[in-house]
Amino acid sequence: MNATAEALFVAEPFQASGDVVIDCKVDKIFYGDFLAVRDSIVPIEKHKITGFIGPSGCGKSTVLRSLNRMNDLIQVFRFEGNVMYHGQDIYAKKVDPVVVRRYIGMVFQQPNPFSMSIYDNVAFGLRLNRFKGDVEERVEKALRSAALWNEVKDKLKNSGLSLSGGQQQRLCIARAIATEPDVLLMDEPCSALDPIATRQVEELMLELKEHYTLAMVTHNMQQATRVADTTAFFSVDISQGGRTGYLVEMGPTRQIFEDPREQLTKEYISGEFS
């Protein structure tokens, strides 16, 4: 190691106990010249919920979106490191990001239904994957899971954009889970939801993790303790002049919240973070 690298804090790698589905090793993530995230190792365990917490702007969304190459849409984005998914680096040259996103689905921070009917929104992924089975049944199942069925069952032909913000977000969740992706990434999925719908989505997540793997960004500490099995805490490093995000600590949620190793983590979860 050279002198500057020694000066930088790097979190101790988290030793996952179970199977790791996505093994994410970030060296550096850039937006143009701006170094957004550095040195973070974030393994996502199978059939578990991994929560990302940290102050605003620390790169949680950036890391999460790197896991299914969503950031490739941003021209200035550059990823250094590797993300192993079932033994294959998703950033390898031969890998088409389209295929990555078919298996690793995403729910975004802001609801973004398509301008088409509620039914077509949920059936979108099924049709995209040329699903041969009963589409109607799948759509209903997905809408039920997303706790939206009762509200929309009589108006499936209406536009998805005619729903309220919270309903739109649940529609987006239904759209994402209809194809039963292997891994589901959620970027603050509940920030537009009321407490009841939040509860329903959390229950859905706990149900989903029986069969799928989830990773979620949240600003809500209670939510992290309620649903996340593993928690990764990110923070911002301003010592190098920029505002660079990095992983501070990752571990079982209990340990992070009850017995954090790092002082920074302790301050953040107790609300003393400045």
Added chain:
Amino acid sequence: MNPRQPPGIRPRLVAAGLGTERHRQPFPHSQENAMANPFPHAQSASPISGPPSALEYASDRIFRAIALSAASVIIILTAYILWEVAGKAMPAIGDYGLGFITGTEWDVNKGTFGVLPEIWGTLYSSLLALLLGGVFGIAIAIFLTQDFINHRLATIFRTLIEMLAAIPSVVFGLWGIYVLIPLLKPGAEWLHDEFGWIPLFGSDLSGPGMAPAALVLAIMILPTVAAISVDALRRIPYKVKEAAYGMGTTRWEAILKVMLPTASSGLLAALVLGFGRALGETMALAMLIGNANQISLSLFSPANTLASLLASNFPEAGQVEVHALMYAAMVLLAITFLVNVLGLGIQQYTLRKFEGKK
């Protein structure tokens, strides 16, 4: 003025012709009380916030008046033109009735006037132009907006296309006569020889005709269609694009299944405007379409349109023919109106269906 209403909304309503009394009724006294602050106690609690000043209310009202008068001028002008044309057409409408629309002959000496071939030619040439210009225009818009080329290059490209709109139609006509028709001739001949049994190629291209006219027309409406389509596609929020790619679509799937439906109302507006432009185009068509009074499916036979009938017959027309020509103008206006209403209807439908707007 109702002080609770944000300024800027009224003028917009007025410009849209909606500034009627109906909207004012909920606050019948607002006009007199405009300057009085109804919340004197709030004023002492929040010294920074306060009602708009008298000057601000005045400028608001002035702006509203300007918008209203601009809108009225347009409406009055349109009504006046309609009145003039209808007045001049009245004798012909009385003389020929609906027979004018179903008649196929235009003979001043015999006094028979019918515009069915011209109606056919107008619709046929415009539809062909819309098909070509619409497909290419929207394709260009997709090319310019969906990350195929970088932003600066796209802007240059777009400016070039919009410059097409500035070329006078006489130039298009001349280009058609001296360049396009000779260019089309060998191909047309071959198509007619080999596939003459298909009605589209049922005759030979002897000079001016439907094909060169429709082609030039397509080029003329291309800038309109492309520019408005670019705007429609640009307006799609980034999060929609994210949603599409997030589902694992390829670029074409994202464009065909998400982007185009999302922009559909804007794209439709582009097509309707392009079609309207094609219906009314005069000069280039008068030069290229051959001005022949016949109804034919063939792309290569000469035809006529309402606008070019007007342009070519007006200069030497006597009293009787002028009346007939005014009637033809009324028919053209009616077609344009119907097309716009139809377009608006489809647009409302797509807005409701895709975007849930009432």
